[in-house]
Amino acid sequence: MSFHSGEIAVQTQAGVREEAQRLCNVISSTIKSSAQEFLHTQQLAIASTVDSKARVWASLLTGxxxxxxxxxxxxxxINATPIQTDPLHQNLQTNNDIGLLVIDLANRRRLRLNGKAEVNQENIKVEIQQVFFNCPKYIQTRHIEKTGIDSLKQPETFIRDALSETNQLWITQADTFFIASYHPESGADASHRGGLPGFVQVVNSNKLVFPDYSGNNMFQTFGNLIVNPHAGLLFIDFAQGHTLQLTGKAKVIWDVERLNEFAGAQRIVEFDIEQVLEIRNACSMRWCFGEYSSVNP
Structure with missing residues (x-):
């Protein structure tokens, strides 16, 4: 597998081009036995898709x-059906590119896949183009609660052009979110971001700022963003089963003085919000917190 021009540009600016090229062989076009074994036990995935207005969304899938x-x-x-108000199914009707992050929070393991999707009412079939495991950095451990949620309330959907005060508080307390990005030729990508609570800053009701820490140096997300700034963010209320999806545009900042705003930041991202989709009672699963990643700055 080879990197596209955006990924190469970010790798070069970060000074890790040679190291990234050596990592290229971890990306496979087939699902190897280790990935098959991993998928067999997983219950949580994040999907990256693109809507008819070229906006990128990150969606929650569980089962x-x-x-x-x-x-x-x-x-x-994927034998799961998202909530009707989630844009995932509608997006795949007009653009069948999909990125997936299947993540095991309890064991800090994650697998990224992307490809072409064929969707129906009961499932999503994906022809894989890329598969690879990511490192465990910045994943806070969480455990799925064994007790079922028998009296799940009906989902409630709120669509806004800006963050409410409750949304802003949610984000400032978050230690985890997921980011979706898209390259017109290489496809969609979904990725994980983690840090201590407060690592995502709310500038105002339409702008967030967050750091990028040292990672695997392949820069799939950032490579996509400098070619196509459209991105989607997903915040999950793990204890209550609510989701907060944001779509907008991301700008990568390399300015050294700005980096001092965040401990351990290699780069920062300014995210301008175009639309907010809050779904309360979006998921029947619940997770209890375990511990923070030891490598969080």
Whole structure:
């Protein structure tokens, strides 16, 4: 596999071009046995898709263990249906590119995949183009609560052009979010971001700022963003099952003085919000907090 021009540009500016090139061989075009074994037990995935207005969204998908089913070494089937007001299904009708992050919070493991999706009412079938494991950095451990939520309330959806005060408080207390990005030729990507609470700053009701810490040096997300600034963010209320999806545009900042605003930041991102989608009672699963990542700055 090779990197696209945006990824190469960011790798070069970060001074890690040679190291990134050596990592290129971890990206596979088939689902190897280790990835198949991992997927067989997972219950949480994040999907990256693009709507008809070219906006990028990050969506939550959950299910019983193995709901991301491996049909063969190049095809998976996601046996989960998102909430009707989530844009995922509608997006795939007009653009079948999909990025997936399947993440095990309890064991700090994550697998990234992308490809082309075929969607129906019951499942999403994906022909895989790229598969690779990511490092465990910045993942806070959380454990799925074994007790089922029998009396799940009906989902409530709120669509806004800006963050409410409750949304802003939610974000400033978050230690985890997910980011979706898109390259017109290389496809969609979903990735994880973590840090101590407060690592995402709310500038105002339409702007966030957050740091980028030292990672795997491949820069799939940032490579996409400098080519196409459209991005989606997803915050999950792990204890209550609510979701907060933001779509907007991201700008990568390399200015040294600005980096001093965040301990350990290699770069920072300014995110301008275009639309907010809050879904309360979006998910029947609940997670209890374990511990923070030891490498959080």
């Amino acid at each position: 019983k263990s193995g709901f991301v089913e491996v049909l063969n070494t190049q095809t998976i089937q």
